[in-house]
Amino acid sequence: MSRRIVTAVSILGVLLLTAGCGTIYMDAPASPQVRLLPKDAPVSVRVEKKVWFKWWGKEPLDPEAPYASAIIREHRLKEARIRMTNTVGDGIVSAITGIVGFPRRTLIVEGNP
Numbered sequence: 001m002s003r004r005i006v007t008a009v010s011i012l013g014v015l016l017l018t019a020g021c022g023t024i025y026m027d028a029p030a031s032p033q034v035r036l037l038p039k040d041a042p043v044s045v046r047v048e049k050k051v052w053f054k055w056w057g058k059e060p061l062d063p064e065a066p067y068a069s070a071i072i073r074e075h076r077l078k079e080a081r082i083r084m085t086n087t088v089g090d091g092i093v094s095a096i097t098g099i100v101g102f103p104r105r106t107l108i109v110e111g112n113p
Contacts, residue, residue, distance in 0.1 A: 075109075
């Protein structure tokens with residue numbers, strides 16, 4: 001095999017190992033009013049939380065775990081922005097744990113009280 005083919009197959013293999021999906025429902029606490037912030041709005045609170053998924057991203061490992069709404073409630077946010085991302089660290093960890101069906105992502109909740 002030529003060196004280019006080996007390189008291309010290796011790169012494709014790494015990309016496939018770090019690729020994945022996951023579903024987490026982004027919600028706000030039921031009682032207070034929380035305004036959604038645009039992506040460029042300034043914030044005073046930023047919380048990052050690692051979220052593990054099972055079955056290659058089909059569902060969170062712990063569906064009962066407090067996620068976005070608990071963070072919003074804990075920090076008493078009146079304005080919030082929520083996103084799920086795949087960091088480099090998540091990709092490295094998921095390259096190993098994702099093989100057996102347990103990828104990781106990072107939940108980021110930002111906002112202002």
